[in-house]
Amino acid sequence: MPAGSTGVTGPAGFRAAGVAAGIKSSGGKDLALVVNDGPEQVAAGVFTTNKVKAAPVLWSRQVLEQHRLRAVVLNAGCANACTGPEGFQDTHATAEHVADVLGVGAIEVAVCSTGLIGERLPMDAVRGGVDAAAAALDVGERAGFDAATAVLTTDTVAKQALVRDPDGYAVGGFAKGAGMLAPNLATMLAVLTTDAVLGAEELDAALRAATRVTFDRLDVDGGTSTNDTVLVLASGASGVRPDPAAFTERLTEVCSDLVRQLQGDAEGVTKTIDVVVRGAADEDDAVAVGRTIAEDNLVKTALFGSDPNWGRIAMALGRVDARIDVDALEIAANGVTLFAGGTRAADRSAVDLSGREIEIVVDLHVGPHEATILTTDLSHGYVEENSAYSS
Amino acid sequence: MPAGSTGVTGPAGFRAAGVAAGIKSSGGKDLALVVNDGPEQVAAGVFTTNKVKAAPVLWSRQVLEQHRLRAVVLNAGCANACTGPEGFQDTHATAEHVADVLGVGAIEVAVCSTGLIGERLPMDAVRGGVDAAAAALDVGERAGFDAATAVLTTDTVAKQALVRDPDGYAVGGFAKGAGMLAPNLATMLAVLTTDAVLGAEELDAALRAATRVTFDRLDVDGGTSTNDTVLVLASGASGVRPDPAAFTERLTEVCSDLVRQLQGDAEGVTKTIDVVVRGAADEDDAVAVGRTIAEDNLVKTALFGSDPNWGRIAMALGRVDARIDVDALEIAANGVTLFAGGTRAADRSAVDLSGREIEIVVDLHVGPHEATILTTDLSHGYVEENSAYSS
Secondary structure (H helix, E strand, O other), X not given: OOOOOOOOOOOOOEEEEEEOOOOOOXXXXXXXXXXXOOOOOEEEEEEOOOOOOOHHHHHHHHHHXXXXXXXXEEEEOEOOOOOHHHHHHHHHHHHHHHHHHHOOOHHHEEEEEEOOOOOOOOHHHHHHHHHHHHHXXXXXXXXXXXXXXXXXXXXXOOEEEEEEEOOOEEEEEEEEEEOOOOOOEXXXXXXXXXXXXXXXXXXXXXXXXXXXXXXXXXXXXXXOOOOOEEEEEEOXXXXXXXXXXXXXXXXXXXXXXXXXXXXXXXXOOOOEEXXXXXXXXXXXXXXXXXXXXXHOHHHHHHHHOOOOOHHHHHHHHHOOOOOOOOOOOEEEEOOEEEEEOOEEOOOHHHOOOOOOEEXXXXXXXXXXXXXXXXXEOOOHHHHHXXXXXXX | OOEOEOXXXXXXXXXXXXXXXXXXXXXXXOEEEEEEOOOOOXXXXXXXXXXXXXHHHHXXXXXXXXXXXXXXXXXXXXOOOOOHHHHHXXXXXXXHHHHHHHOOOHHHEEEEEEOOOOOOOOHHHHHHHHHHHHHHOEOOHHHHHHHHHHXXXXXXXXXXXXXXXXXXXXXXXXXXXXXXXXXXXXXXXXEEEEXXXXXXXXXXXXXXXXXXXXXXXXXXXXXXXXXXXXXXXXXXOOOXXXXXXXXXXXXXXHHHHXXXXXXXXXXXOOOEEEEEEEEEOOHHHHHXXXXXXXXXXXXXXXXXXXXXXXXXXXXXXXXOOOOOOOOOOEEXXXXXXXXXXXXXXXXXXXXXXXXXXXXXXEEOOOOOEEEEEEEEOXXXXXXXXXXXXXX
């Protein structure tokens, strides 16, 4: 779905805004507000597994325990991580200020931050930004796009998605960052909205099911951010109570769409790489093998060079703690089987990796399970972007 | 120890040679032979933990079961990995040919290979190289240097070390590659020699103790090669039977010297980085924390940019499965404490990382254990070297 399409404001019952609050030194948009006008305010969230959790993660996780949100405030330009009790107070004060302006309770306001770790939030700028964003709140495409834009850091384009179910409800959302849930480059944040009527447990279960096979399977560099957060807000404004399985499918579609956009805009990306692992003894093995290949710098640099160096793939998967039989293993790239039966199956010149999209298929042939991990190459652009300035 | 110093031929009882056999397309030296003339031929080896093991690893591991070696033959330019039963036959034939030429048994000959995975060994070149190397076998500095040179791949200098114990014995060796034992870039191979008199169990225990705190703690990119091998050969020619603890110390010194040389010559290195982890609940935790920081691309690119971005270090260690208390944690770089008590302790401008050597000290403050992992930065040179050609 192209940037500019309706995201969080696609489903009925939501307003959004994105403003330049002066947190980013660039002067660009850096504060977003998403408000759920109801009639219902059911919500769920998943958060980073990193032991070093940013203040907004600690706050929002606590708030989400009651599965109810009126609003989410997000800022770019400062992660508010590793900032101690003072940083937590800043997050709390941000939520309080949003609550005051909107006339709701602070316990109904989630906070997300992304940017440099170890710096305090400039609270005057945040308060002014909240005031400006609250005044700018609107339904419609422009408002959703502004919010999606205000959370960007090293991203080059806004990422939005929307799916309308024939039963009469919609699921929308935006995301920023470039990595797995519990990522990595500059934090992954996503806000999803729906006007379906859902109970808290249904919504929570749907979010966990959807993120497990989407955000959790994007792995750009194995990092895990202190701030990663995916929130979903349900307004019930459509009056439609969906079948839970169908809703999970729609939510998964939106997450998958956003994840593809994150993959395509990852730092320094010149190749989008799908690592498909088949024939695993169980799904955990498939994920572990895919993730290890996706994180291997020798594989990632070879693919940057369009080099079908399958020996590096064999090397990478051989160090995974998974059930592997080297003689049964098959490795293919862009449709050409390169390794099978314990030895080379084709000359590497038989495969063309010069395009932007690469598919690696590893068939372990030891069981029926599979998983796909999405990743990118390791390019000069990645090194440049991550060495030339602090993020 | 500068290249050119005596390595494997430093201890008495050893001859070596390195020749150009025509395996490398560059035409450089690519086949080395190290012979133990005794009077004793005690040996021990440690090998890659990768599930995908090259043919020479399968062969040498089997040979080492009797803890006795007359000779080691090593080649660069072809890893002979993922080559199936035919590849194993090539290794076996190589050992047989060495055995014939030297008048020993094939079961007394270890084989090591390094280079591209998935290609078959050019056996005519190997046989010719073995003949030439056997004819060139010599004691003395030049022979050891030639052998150390013939195993290089992307290395830019030969790595040799020698320690003489006042009790009258010596420990020498050479190494190639750039990673941890069970590494990584282009394979790590090392051959160590000593003229001390040692039993098989003593030698084996000393090798495991020495590699555990040296080769095992060099981690350039987390990779684990299919071919990694460290062998030690004891000739007994000095007639000196050392105290086992003292010998382990000497062997560790030689390994440590070689590992420092590998670190300094790693692919694309512009910074040598020591990650010192203190105050861990146990040694495994210290190693896991150090290794995760050392492998984190966001940390490695920041350090390439001389940027004391300690937030990335905090992020990296927060994803380790180890006992960590964020409020107790301290992070320092080149002697300046940057994070303590859950928040920033100094401005990042207080630390200078512009030099080639960087020391990161992480004190977990939860126990008495520590470990140091040696690594390098992630530079444009690394990406270039690993994307521009197959290795």
